[in-house]
Amino acid sequence: MEHIEFEYPNAQRRITNRAHVGVVGSGDMEVLFEPSERAGAHVSIATSVNGFRGAWQAVFDRFFSKFDGSVRIQVNDAGATPGSVLLRLEQAVEALGQ
Amino acid sequence: MSEHVGLRGKAWFQALTGQDEASKEDPASVLTADVIIGDERALFLCVIPNPGSRFPCVRDGQVGLEEGYTLAHRVREALNADKDKPKSQKRPIIAIIDVKSQAYGRREETAGLFLAAAASSDAYASARMAGHPVISFVVGHALSGGFLTHGYQANRILALDDAGVTIHAMHKEAAAKITRRSVDDLERLGERILPMSYNVQDYAKLGLLHQLLHVESLIEPNQSEVDEAKNAIIAAIVDARKGPPDLGVRRQSPAAQKSRKAGIAARALMEHEWKKV
């Protein structure tokens, strides 16, 4: 198991809704989006597949290049591909409606 | 896997009741006796191997179709006989347990083994809910569907403290195969992860057991060991009668409050949120 954390201090737009998307099946992940209590956006990932910090960083960097909400993001992951991760994040944004 | 599975059950049943054969109307695998313990009559039940069973998949002591419905029948017989008696006079029901598992067979699945197991579980629970003290005494193996069928609905569970006593969801060899691990790996995992342990002393730490009994001669108990077991069962009967008829006691011991912390927290939060809807 690995626990990975990222900070995105420039994501400052106020968010008031929350969203949950996904199921922790094999090759899949779930994610929670909630308003952040602190400034910026904060990501924490629990993953059963070790050694992919760089890939996670790349996906979230790409995600936050388009999304600027001040959110707390929490992920439980059982081996989702970067493409699947991005999809889940986009679904969460849609569910958030903000 | 202990080669003695099933033998301890019969030995202890005989030691506690003086009987070692099934009623003529019942399959040879289900021993029942209505005998005195302490100063009252109690129903004792035990499932043992029946190498002559017409169902091949129960011959090593697995709990199958006949076993499930016979247990249900005998427990309901006691339930009906005592139904108009006051609670303090409803006879104790004592399950002596040494079962390898449920029966793994095609006939059993075809004829709905799940319902036979449910019927037995229902009967034991119904007796408990009606006020009968239901006591389980694990003297050997208490595994998965076998234990759910015969014993796990008890008010109080007692077990012998010995390496040959195993309470678990699946016997080691099967669990190793299905999780693609070695038996050694599984045992090591059980040392770190309390609910996965095959050691009955670790099971006791989960807070589900009323008492662990220390005896020396497990297969052929001597008189003082039988007396000690009887006294422990009698004390469990008294304790069961003092408490409510549900299984809430399994969350209340200090051991349970530690080992089942997350489940207890989930329950508390559920109670809190339920009221708001």
Add this chain to the structure above:
Amino acid sequence: MIETIEINVIPAFVNRGSFIELNGRERAQALFDKGSWRELVGPFDRIESPWLPMQGVAPQFDDGCVVIKGRITGKPAVAISLEGAFQGGSIGEVSGAKMVAALDLATIDSRDGKPTAAILLLETGGVRLQEANLGLAAIAEVIASILELRQYAPVITVIAGTVGCFGGMALAAGVSSYVVMTREARLGLNGPEVIEQESGKDEFDASDRALIWSIHGGEQRVGMGLADDLVEDSVDGIASAVQHFVTAGKPTQHRSEQVELYRRRIASLDASSQIDPLALREQWKGFNSKGRTR
């Protein structure tokens, strides 16, 4: 007290989507009157398994058990839905505790004069082996809690597939008031793989799909009288079946109480060879004391 109740009337031409394709949460939500429901102890509460991360297995925020409380055809009800895609829908310490707690709370309300039906959406292989004894103990408690609740309100098990309902949770189905299944669904104490592993390929060839469904499949189980209703895989159809049984209330007798009937049925089984499932259906119809298999 006058309450405004919203009844969800579903026109015939909508809601024909597959139920099986929905996840555990969506399945539970689909059963309730519109706007009448709330999820309890959901993912945002984050009560996860403490045991899975210790073994390098990713947990799920709701531990694979979704509890939704609300109204079905205006009547109070709670749905408890297992997510089959997470650890095979297996029962662990937390998912089991959520199920038991919801059943017990429904019982308390029912005893207090507000009968509250429970719908169990069971896609599960039984005990989560990574939590072994806590999973098994939880299943014993689920059985006990169903037996308490069913005295006051119906407990309706729905098995839609694709995981089916196996292991100790098949006993939960067995003590339920009613069991609803699709053709795709399966119900049994032991699945084909574990029978093949324990008793050999001759006893059960786990690769023989026709054999599996002929024994465990929804059509066979309903045909045997071991389940109550065979429904098409549609959200509309399953929601309707649930509404029917919520409205029906308690059955006159529970299947798991019919010990004499089943003792006679088992006594008459010819165990000298494997049993033909279709022939057994016919044979048991002759054994039913009331003329209609339940």
